[in-house]
Amino acid sequence: MILFALGIWSFLSHEALLRKLIAFNVMGGGVFHVFIAVAYRGDTAPPDPVPHALVLTGIVVAVSATALALALGGRAQDAADHD
Amino acid sequence: MSRDWSLLLGMLLALLACVLLWVLHGALMDQPGPRLADLAAANVPYSGVSNPVTSVLLNFRAYDTLLELAVVLAALLGIWALGPAVPGFQPSGPVLASMVSWIVPLLILAGGYMLWVGGHAPGGAFQAGALLGAAGVILRLGGDPRAGLPDETMQRWLAVAGTAVFTLVGLALAAAGEGFLTYPTDWAKWLILLIETAATIAIGVTLAAAYVGGRP
Structure with missing residues (x-):
């Protein structure tokens, strides 16, 4: 939760694209941790596999979205440099 | 962004974080409703x-x-x-x-x-x-x-x-x-x-x- 709040703060208050991206990933990390923690069902029962599977899916999507954003950002920078 | 805005934003987000924590705490401490875990665990042998x-x-x-x-x-x-x-x-x-x-x-x-x-x-x-x-x-x-x-x-x-x-x-x-x-x-x-x-x-x-x- 703290990670999520820090991520939002950083996302809104920094101008640089790279910082925004990192902040966004920190936010995502916060959400993933909450999901993993929610899977806890007491000491005896095994953890709930459904949130774990969702987090696994989310990590891969986050990585690919970050890669796309980085490529777009680099491209925008190039275009700005040419002007 | 000016310093005042940054401060205001920080305070608002701290408030938001507290509300989210409170909601999560409430949801977890409350008697948990039916979850998918039992259904999933029961069906693992057939998967x-x-x-x-x-x-x-x-x-x-x-x-x-x-x-x-x-x-x-x-x-x-x-x-x-x-x-x-x-x-x-x-x-x-x-x-x-x-x-x-x-x-x-x-x-x-x-x-x-x-x-x-x-x-x-x-x-x-x-x-x-x-x-x-x-x-x-x-x-x-x-x-x-x-x-x-x-x-x-x-x-x-x-x-x-x-x-x-x-x-x-x-x-x-x-x-x-x-x-x-x-x-x-x-x-x-x-x-x-x-x-x-x-x-x-x-x-x-x-x-x-x-x-x-x-x-x-």
Whole structure:
């Protein structure tokens, strides 16, 4: 939760694209941790596999979205440099 | 952004964080409602694999995983659409080069192990794909401009392999009267293994190609 709040703060208050991206990933990390923690069902029962599977899916999507954003950002920078 | 605004924003977000914590605390401390966990755990023996996370990913919620592979593919297509890749780095020195030649085969081997072990212990297509992608990243850092990937046509085929195999299996099952992505119990293990293998290769190729960062 703290990670999520820090991520939002950083996302809104920094101008640089790279910082925004990192902040966004920190936010995502916060959400993933909450999901993993929610899977806890007491000491005896095994953890709930459904949130774990969702987090696994989310990590891969986050990585690919970050890669796309980085490529777009680099491209925008190039275009700005040419002007 | 001025300092006052930054301060105000910080205070508002601290408030938001407190509200979220309070809501989460309330939701967790409250008597938990019926959860999917029991249903999932009860059906694991029929899913063809004994690792509950894999059975949720590849069997009970296979739709999610199929769409996720499509998202990864879409991201790669977006990256390729942005133009050719920047040239690679200079060739590495002898120390890095020998480390690369040691680590890459190990990563590929570990990826294969991860893929197989996903059936009964933590592991699976995504972890294995990430290892393959890491092998590509290391190759590129070691000076190979193509990150060890094959030529362009082959890369395109490999990148769609995961989504294509997944969809074809689903459609074949639908045509056989089982319903889209509803595996018959006897074949489930082999169908899942087939899909996971294709997904591993596709994810590995996609991640490495995304790292190269442009049309091959």
